[in-house]
Amino acid sequence: MQQAPSTMIAGSNVHYGRYSFRYFVETQAELGLTQIELWGSTPHLWCNHLGREEGIDEISRLLYGSRLAVSAFAPRPYGYSLFSEPGSALREATLSYYRKCIEIASRLQSRYLCLVPIGDCADTREDALWARCSNALHELCKTAKSHGVAIVIGEASPQESRLFSRFEALTRLRRGLSTSGLKFFLDTSRLGTHRENIAQWFEKLGEDIAFVRFVDSRWAGPRVWGEGCLPAKRLWLQLSQAGYTGPLVMHLSGDRYQDDPAAADRRNVQFLKGLIGEGK
Amino acid sequence: MNQHYRKYSLDYFLECQHRIGFESVELWCGSPHFWIDPQGYDDCSAIRKKAAARGISIVSVTVPSFLWQYQCAAESGLRAEQSFRYFSNGIHAASELQCKIMTVNSGWGIQTEPKQEAWKRAKDFLARLCDVAQHEGVILALEALRNDESNIVNDITSTKRMFDEIGHPSLKVMVDTIAMGAAGESLNDWFDVFGRDLAHSHFLDGDPHVHNIWGDGNYPLEDMLQTMNDRGYEGLLVQEVADERYFDDPALADERNMAVLERFIED
Numbered sequence: 001m002q003q004a005p006s007t008m009i010a011g012s013n014v015h016y017g018r019y020s021f022r023y024f025v026e027t028q029a030e031l032g033l034t035q036i037e038l039w040g041s042t043p044h045l046w047c048n049h050l051g052r053e054e055g056i057d058e059i060s061r062l063l064y065g066s067r068l069a070v071s072a073f074a075p076r077p078y079g080y081s082l083f084s085e086p087g088s089a090l091r092e093a094t095l096s097y098y099r100k101c102i103e104i105a106s107r108l109q110s111r112y113l114c115l116v117p118i119g120d121c122a123d124t125r126e127d128a129l130w131a132r133c134s135n136a137l138h139e140l141c142k143t144a145k146s147h148g149v150a151i152v153i154g155e156a157s158p159q160e161s162r163l164f165s166r167f168e169a170l171t172r173l174r175r176g177l178s179t180s181g182l183k184f185f186l187d188t189s190r191l192g193t194h195r196e197n198i199a200q201w202f203e204k205l206g207e208d209i210a211f212v213r214f215v216d217s218r219w220a221g222p223r224v225w226g227e228g229c230l231p232a233k234r235l236w237l238q239l240s241q242a243g244y245t246g247p248l249v250m251h252l253s254g255d256r257y258q259d260d261p262a263a264a265d266r267r268n269v270q271f272l273k274g275l276i277g278e279g280k
Numbered sequence: 281m282n283q284h285y286r287k288y289s290l291d292y293f294l295e296c297q298h299r300i301g302f303e304s305v306e307l308w309c310g311s312p313h314f315w316i317d318p319q320g321y322d323d324c325s326a327i328r329k330k331a332a333a334r335g336i337s338i339v340s341v342t343v344p345s346f347l348w349q350y351q352c353a354a355e356s357g358l359r360a361e362q363s364f365r366y367f368s369n370g371i372h373a374a375s376e377l378q379c380k381i382m383t384v385n386s387g388w389g390i391q392t393e394p395k396q397e398a399w400k401r402a403k404d405f406l407a408r409l410c411d412v413a414q415h416e417g418v419i420l421a422l423e424a425l426r427n428d429e430s431n432i433v434n435d436i437t438s439t440k441r442m443f444d445e446i447g448h449p450s451l452k453v454m455v456d457t458i459a460m461g462a463a464g465e466s467l468n469d470w471f472d473v474f475g476r477d478l479a480h481s482h483f484l485d486g487d488p489h490v491h492n493i494w495g496d497g498n499y500p501l502e503d504m505l506q507t508m509n510d511r512g513y514e515g516l517l518v519q520e521v522a523d524e525r526y527f528d529d530p531a532l533a534d535e536r537n538m539a540v541l542e543r544f545i546e547d
Contacts, residue, residue: 021391043390046359047348050319056357077349078310089315089322121312122528123292159524162287255428 007034009272010211010247011265012073015257016037021045021055027262029066031269034191036068037211037249038108041076047104049080049097056104060266063108065150070271071247072152072185073105074114080249081119082136083129083163091136098140106147112210113144114152118160129163134176141180152183152210155190157221167196171204183210187251188235189217189228198238212239214248214272221254224264224269236275283342284521284530290314290327296531298334300538305331306340306518307377309370310347315374315445316531318350318365326375339516340381340421340480341368346429352409353387353402353432360405368412375416381480381516383454384409384420386433386442395431401446402432410448421454421480426462426489436473443477454480456520457499461488467504471511481508483517491522493537505544 004009011033016024021044028036040047047053063070080097081134084090098115105113115137120129137151144151153173156164170184186207191197201209214235216228225232250268257264282305285293290313297305307314307327315322331338343366345351350363367384374453384406389398406420413420422443427434443453455470455478470478473481483504485497494501509516519537526533 018391020390023392042349042351043355046310046349046356048362050317052358052362052418054356078349079344081312084312089317089320090311093315093317119312120287121289122287123289159527162540258428 005030006273006276008245008248008276009033009269010249011036012039012249012251013044014041014074015252015254015261015264017041017043019261020259021059023262025062025068027029027265028068031265033269034067034069035071035247036063037072037074037114037213037247037251038070039074039076039109040104045104047097047100049093050099051096051100053100053104056107060108060122065106068109070110072112072114073101073108073110074251075101075104077116077118079119082115082117082133083120083124084132086132086135086186095139097137099143102140102144102147102149104147111148111150112152113149114154116156116160117164118156120161121161122162126163128270133163134173137173137182138177141143141177141182143257145181150181150183150210152185154185154187154213155194156191165192165194167200167204174205174208183208184267185209185211185213187213187215188230189213189222191230191235198235198242200245202242209244209246211247211249212244214239216252221256224252224257224268225275226267232271232275281306281308281342281518281520282313282522283310284526284533286310286312287527288530291330293530294331294334294336294411296534297336300531300534301542302340302538303335304337304516306342306383306516306520307338308344308372308378309341310344316343316366316369318362318369321369321373324373327428328377336378338379340379340383340518341370341374341377342383343367343373345385345387351387352384352405353389353398355389355401360401364405364408367409371385371412371416371418371420373407374418379418381419381421382413383423383480383482385423385425386430388425388430388432391431398432403442406442406451407448410446410450414450416450419450419452421452423454423456423482424459424463425479426459434459435466436469440473443474452479453477454482454515455482456482457480457504458486458488461486461499467507471507471510471513478515480511480515481513481517482520484520491520492513493519493521493526493533494540495536501540502544
């Protein structure tokens, strides 16, 4: 199996919501990580659709001090929705919010703004939902391009979205927005629930795969490696065979690791270093 | 309550409530049903008319604090100011909807700060909000959260302390039977401490941590209703069905819930 550097391992603050950003950064530095996916959410990073923001400079300063790069910026979607009705207050707010997030991604020197289309109404026609989401992404991709940022889309869980919990939705979106610079991220916890495989992803989306959220999982959500049901060695082999050398993000969303996120990261990093060949 | 209808439109929710037989609802002011932010909110008169056309009264409101960036113990000046405008707009909306009650919680702090700092932020924030509520003739019903949701007000003791420290005529207390059970407390405990100041409830079947419909948890419904009657409770029994497993088919959840509850309803 191909050896990979542990610099591929990327942290995430998504499970540090009960701790300060400083605590998160110190933990990542202790673990020897060099990059993170930044989850843009309270209490760490605050911004809204009215153009208000707080915490960005402090975040930049802390990251710089610990030599941590932002490989992707994933703003929390809150109640905003890419499926919102054109002309509605929610639609305007959603576009304004993500435009603000694009600007923040650029300031944090993140190449990617990470979105998961969630919140489609079950009693709205699918073609209308599709058009709303597709048009919103088209607009946001244009703004992102002008800031040197690419929008990166990932799969939702079936609980989060009816439309975007299918791989086919991503490939259809890619066809529709082929010149927009839209990219995609692969989340191994979704592969587990959607009965997809890595080869299929690389065959269909290939070079447009910006990064990978590499986590174990069970039906209830992502887990630290060794605590879920995914075949780590097999998935890593498939990624290696596909020639993937980008970030492996430890995105542990949900409540499970909120009490002691640092302990979860230590277990995960130890496992991953062993898996990719630097842990012995 | 419409919280578990978030994958459907407000119209669908109202249609379902009418069909199932609910005559009064608490409006969860979250998207996609209701727009509210620090600058403004949806046309309340249109929503009230829409509900009334189906024989439904909106009797109380909850302005979401987990859905958006706003909460009552926000950490800094800007966040607190935006949060204050947001929740104040909730009170104005409640007034325009002709609701007497808006639910509030204390918000939450983080583990890497002294607890008293988050406590003080929440107390000062809620006290200011009470002044707005008084002006609008709305009662704020303070709800305890579970201790995994908030490290400020999460049981009877902390609710009582916050209630007493604020000591405002526009502040009352509500019991959420899920937070109650998670804290190992009973309805009698809440009535013993708050008596007539217990003005509102989120009345669900707990196990105890999950917001279940009645019949999906382990609570003694008949005993709990008897307690409500014995204590002279005249407030609402709001069905805040909040567990994600009900989001796909909220109408079915409400039908099953009503099937259990209607055995105890007298006209």
